[in-house]
Amino acid sequence: MAGPPKKRQKREEKQEGEMPQKKYYRQRAHANPFSDHGLISQRSPESPAAMDWPQHYPAFATQPGSEPDNQAKNPKTITQQVEIADIGCGFGGLLFALAPKLPTTLILGLEIRSSVTEFVQQKALALRSQNASSGLYNNVSCIRANTMKFLPNFFSKAQLSKIFLCFPDPHFKARKHKQRIVSTSLNSEYAFVMRPGGKVYTITDVEDLHLWMVEHFEAHPSFERVVGEEVEGDVCVETMRTETEEGKKVERNSGMKFVAVFRRLEDPSWP
Template sequence: MDRLYAQPPSPVVQWCDIGCGYGGLLASLSAAFPNKTMLGLEIRDRVAEFCRRRVMEMRSEYPGCYGNVAFERTNAMKFLPNYFAKGSLEKLFFCYPDPHFKKKKNRQRIISTQLLAEYAYVLQEGGGVAYVVTDVPELFDWMVQRFEQHPLFERRGERDHADDPVSKFVRDLTDEAQRVDKSDRGKQDASFWRVVNP
């Protein structure tokens, strides 16, 4: 992989993986979409540090590549609007989030009505896309229901979702997706347009 970028990536973050885990999704996307600037947000300090080391090693191994991705340790549920300007993001990823099964813990889920307002704030109106994927059917239903009930999001049709080349990355190329593939659990995924403000 000794190619150079056709043009340098934007200095402004365009794609964000919230709860990026060990960074597998952005590592894959970074190579496939070198002109898009990406940021992974992770709350666990050791995991965020692992991601930073991972991308530094990739940059050493493939000079001229992976300069479009970075990772930050933060609590996105609290501080997301501090990182991004209004309407600045093209894509948001929510891959295999913690299901918080106990009912009293549901408020800690990364998808909620309140947080969707913040995600809508940072996504581009009329073109931004939020992607979700999980192997927990109950959590998938929860996330889809909240997105569909929110006035600033609209579920993409099956064709639009399937034809989007990024959808396959989200579904199959995260570290968690590879663990799920080794089990008998199925994956469910969807994506949602950030509609124009009414």
């Protein structure tokens, strides 16, 4: 007697416009960012200009004859740039909560796990199909990427207005701290792709990791911490607290959430 269909078969049996079921896309929670994970490097663009953005945001693809002169030779362009990146987006809870709140802003999730990335991509397609009349969710997509290695391959200098780092792997052991998504060197890459005035949003339920991220961002000359009413009144902060998968799990378990926001400062002028 044949056993139950495999997860891949179940995914392929899904009808067009049907929402994917998370149980068929489950994957282990932790991934080593120093591994190549099925040669991600071979699928990463050589530079942001090499990205085929229309496949992710077809509603925003440039129409023939409408491109500026410097883009006319490159058909892989869109009418505006991605502005928001959710690094380690997981199953996309934050992405799909932000998309209708910011319908004219392009939002991209970056996820290292292949099955989880596929789930987010399929959910984006399903939501677009279900909301075809309103055009909602055309502004959200997901890419499989190792951002610890290839973030500048996707985004140009000063492109992003917001970066989210939601419940990143805490890597508790001291010998694994080098795998944390916040570090002196990585903060310099975040500073490179962020525009002045842009914000990095962090949230975790691990106080030690929270203190680590605060320490490293405050020590970086390109960032300052945002505090007080500007944080509490930020719709992105409230969405980040309540809509991520991990955030909901922490809520169910009556755990604590530690939030910190950092603003990208203007670069000093050359003497």
